Amino acid sequence: MKTWVKILIVTVAVALPAFLLEPAGPWGGFWAPSPALPEPTAGLLPFLIVLGLFDALSLGAAVSFLIFGYPLVAAIGTASKGLTFAAYLAIAWVLGNWWAHDSLHIHHGPELVPLLGIEYGFHVTVGIAGAILAVFFVKVLNQRTVSPQEGHGVKTKVIA
Numbered sequence: 001m002k003t004w005v006k007i008l009i010v011t012v013a014v015a016l017p018a019f020l021l022e023p024a025g026p027w028g029g030f031w032a033p034s035p036a037l038p039e040p041t042a043g044l045l046p047f048l049i050v051l052g053l054f055d056a057l058s059l060g061a062a063v064s065f066l067i068f069g070y071p072l073v074a075a076i077g078t079a080s081k082g083l084t085f086a087a088y089l090a091i092a093w094v095l096g097n098w099w100a101h102d103s104l105h106i107h108h109g110p111e112l113v114p115l116l117g118i119e120y121g122f123h124v125t126v127g128i129a130g131a132i133l134a135v136f137f138v139k140v141l142n143q144r145t146v147s148p149q150e151g152h153g154v155k156t157k158v159i160a
Helices: 003-019 045-068 070-076 081-096 097-106 111-144
Strands: none
Touching: 003 045, 003 097, 045 070, 045 081, 045 097, 070 081, 097 111
16 A cells, blocks of 8 residues: 555544544534633634644644654654654644644633643644754755755755
8 A cells, every 4th residue: 555545544544533522523522612612603613614624634644744754754864863853743743733722722712721721832832843843954954965066065054
């Protein structure tokens, strides 16, 4: 079976139950939406459903990336093993955290203490993941070799 088919199967296999388990989903009763949230209008409901579907698919893609993506990140081979692994996890986190993030917002509603926990737990970690990816990107670019036509195989430095 081709890898892209496996990725698609894993993505959908994770996304379908995730979509059904969202707070407003049919299986999400254990963490139902906060009663303090307003009921969506009929005009807004399709947009919320599409957002929930996107979040669930992003989670599925993140799980697929965790299963199949490390060899691709490691193949770059120019950063340390620790930084490469951190970048691999950061990619998965940035891609897949939205389902839990949005679901927790819906579940807790406007309560400030849980809201601060959600915001710190997700926004700070996404910022850290972005910083890890920026360092990884710069390390990889600093190690790349220019083609012989451009610079006779000389290594380039992006940031000294």
